[in-house]
Amino acid sequence: MTSLQRFRLSDLLTFNSVNLDPLTETYNIGFYLEYYTRWPEYFTSTVSHDNRVQGYVMGKSEGVDNGTVQSGPNKGSSYGLWHGHVTCLTVQPMYRRLGIARQLMDSLETVSQETVSTVTVVSRSCKKSIVVINPLSIYLIAQ
């Protein structure tokens, strides 16, 4: 069984078996922390039933949201529009050929095109609820 979950900082201490792959870059700790704090929704891992990290995707959002790039050599182009960026995607060898990379990419694409802000919460009665935050009010849409 594979579960998708938000990347945790403690995963940095146990992801060696993923990062030993020669095509997987190991960055400095600060680089991971910047992604973790600025784009937490873009940092997702999958874990096995025995809680091992199988792989993860780390990404961010960047660009300009007003149609075209306003300055620099690409002024006027649409290449730099607001978008999601995949910084790294990796799955350790023993968990390959299971569709894990596709799940991680699906999650990043979903996050990138989200048009409402939501917070999923658990109340004391342990019912899962989704709260939609809109600029004027916070309301519960489902319980």
Add this chain to the structure above:
Amino acid sequence: MIIILTPLRVSSQYNGWFVDLFVRASNFRAREMYESFGYVPFRRVLGYYSGEEDAWDYRKLLERDKDGFSCIPLEKAIEPEELEW
């Protein structure tokens, strides 16, 4: 009545136009995989990896870009300093 709410998942409103990624030109397995996920080769970036290897910039449209104008492939390769971000 006091209700204690514990956040489980927070999702921001990103509303992006597309998703992009860079991949080593020699990494054919990864490129095939991304193509099977719907990514298209948008442009080649010369010497992106330490000046030793080119990168392919792959893009996939999101629903917001209905006309698809942010992912029309470029014919000419670019230098890393020409990248927007």
